[in-house]
Amino acid sequence: MGRKLQGATLFSEPPAEEIKLKKKNKKNKHKDIETEEEQNEEYLKRKLEAVETDVSKKKKKKHKKDRENGNETKSDEQVIQEEEEESTDGSKKKRHHKEDNEGEINEGKGSENGEAKQEVDSKVVVTGKGVEEAKYVSLKSFSEAKLPENVLECCKNFKNPSAIQSHAWPFLLNGRDFIGIAKTGSGKTLAFGVPAIMHVLNKRKGKSVKKANPLCLVLSPTRELADQIYEVISDAGKSCGVKSVCVYGGTSKQPQISALQSGVDIVIGTPGRLIDLIEMNVCNLMEVSFVVLDEADRMLDMGFEEPVRFILGKISSARQMVMFSATWPIEVHKLADEYMDPNPVKVVVGSEDLAANHDVLQIVEVLDDRSRDQRLLALLEKYHKSQRNRVLVFALYQLEADRLENMLRKSGWKVVAIHGKKAQHDRTKSLSLFKQGTCPLMVATDVAARGLDIPDVEVVINYTFPLTTEDYVHRIGRTGRAGKKGVSHTFFTHHNKALSGELVNVLREAGQIVPPDLLKFGTHVKKKESKLYGAHFREISADAPKAKKITFDNSDEE
Template sequence: MHILSKRKGKSTRGAKPLCLVLAPTRELADQIAVVIRDAGEPCGVRSVCIYGGTSKGPQITSLKAGADIVIGTPGRLKDLIEMDVLHLAEVSFVVLDEADRMLDMGFRQEVRSILSNTCSARQMIMFSATWPLDVHNLADEYMDPNPIKVVAGSEDTAANHDVMQIVEVLDDHLRDQRLLALLEKYHKSQQNRVLVFALYQKEAERLDGMLRKSGWKVVSIHGNKAQEQRTKALSLFKKGSCPLMVATDVAARGLDVPDVEVVINYTFPLTVEDYVHRIGRTGRAGKKGVAHTFFTHHNKGLTGELVNVLREAGQIVPPALLKFGTHVKKKESKLYGAHFKEISADAPKSKKITFNSDDED
């Protein structure tokens, strides 16, 4: 934390931090804040975590008391900047965590607006699971002309080899029955951690209710829940008090939950990259894990990419999956996770519309 060495004693700068950390989701921002707080407090470094879904009042009070480091999600950060509560002119160190996800979630304009308020001589670190065109452009725009690029593992889409991947092709109407059977297999003791992924908020809510009615103790997190409920559910899951959780992709990236033994993909995600992130919640820190995935005819456009991931990891490719073909569909856009054509720079700007997403505000 050499950038903070100039500050001695109690800060009188108010809401003028020297370091800014951006994260795409509330849970990830909170996780980062805990690590920074544990490391910084013994050194006198003060940090504040701000995100949507909760009252601005306590966050504003904390900022006005002074902070060396601010961690937050783009939407709430931009709100507080516009309210003249947060001033970033002295920020000389910026971290973008899960930069690709942040841009893919529709925060491109917010991120650029926030960065434009920081010191022009800043240092900047970007963590990105993939290197799409938008992240590359952001790096070109806001980083030094020749930034150092560090690649851990492969730049190609590849899954953790410590995870046993089981892909099951079945009809939509059979998924509930099959999920209950898998929980009897993988979670009979109700002691081990099992994470079930759904694609949409309403689907996650329905699964939560269905599992409760079937006698399972379960918690869930998704964008339609109050932040207090999300925080409590994740805490119960992490502690093992309720080791079965249903989640949308809000829990697919970055979250460090120890000892998740099994991931079940009730609904296949929109991209194979998201599939790789989901199953990466298990098999962590050198441990083995299991990822059991339901694949239906609605997902057939992703068959080729999925087969490539399975083969690269030495996993079994079910014959029923191969019946959909192995052609890899050419993406219409170079933007990761996007399913729309790129538009020219002089085209009219579109209005942002949210469809049951887990975008932060």
């Protein structure tokens, strides 16, 4: 039965572990927080052991049934030996979470097609016109796509398509307008990248690449994400002669202009720089017939709605529109409603509800502002003592990121930082050093929270809690990618108390321990508001019918 707290309803009693932890905290108020972390780890360990026990019981039950039906081919001793080997192997995977997922995911590229193990069992919801037709059955293997070998060269390191790829390719290759919602690290770039390459090959049909007249356009909200998309699509297109160019601000235009003028099939870029090049008449979008808006919700949050509309106005209406978005707010729906065909295909992998990656151990620590610096230094001693593993520290503001970078450097840590006010050369250099492991400690604002595929980030530390719980989920999604395990450690202060209810829900959904100090702020969840329409609006489904325009006879009455 639910219980009341400060006017809000808790839908379930807290786990027994929370009650024990609360009692312990009353006795040991000044005990170091590491005790709580150990309990977190012990709690999750017990949960994993319970799951393994349940699986073992099911296997034994099936073994017994098969034996009764005369289908048994293995002895009891063989089954027991196999279970022991699986248990040992599972323990090794828990201890060594840096290992690849059963060898299926290539290091440094795993996240692009990754999460395959989780997504196979994820709920996939497909809606839209004609989705029940037999020809739109999802792909079980790359061979089922019946694509040329040189196009599938980019997928050779992966065993099977990820969930979003297996459901997106049949529709995109058939020319349908498409909306994709899937968690970060699920292979979204190749989900639209391979169909974009096929679109170019089908349109070009052996003709030479045209100068500054691309056939495909991919828009991204941030420079780092645009560059990452470019790396994936450019690499995928090399084997079949499809040329890509990346354009973004903060750097010289001339190299980008030269690249466009030498010939381009696919342009990837941010809205601001692309508009500059359009106005300079060095990039013509009239032949673009395949358009992708990646991280569409983030793009509109950053104020790019008008630039996006301007760019889409330069493209022929005979186009195929693709949108990938982590959430589906009304602003994004309006954009889709205006520029997409009626009832576009929408594929949701997992859930549209806010949920964190279950491969990430989430530790939330409630403390006051003044103690955060010392606590951060203590955590780095714990998590980054070897100074070889990758640790990502998130700050909320640019000045705060600069201050943390200077403070850590003075404290003897080798650190880099990226944020919006840094020169693009410095941002690119810092991100490169972090990815390569040359400087595996980085401070960043939310420019690094979404979409970036940084391999082997073991720990994410939220020095400042973000403005939304959605951004929190995206931040901690930088670790625990491609089936690997990760740790997130978050500082939560009284300034963030309005988001405590949402954070509690995220922690409980992922089976994490909720610290008692967090519950003191209450569990009320504020009603979601639209930036344009306030709290009194209704979420609209992607397959909702378009509004009909009504016209009236304006003749004068007699």
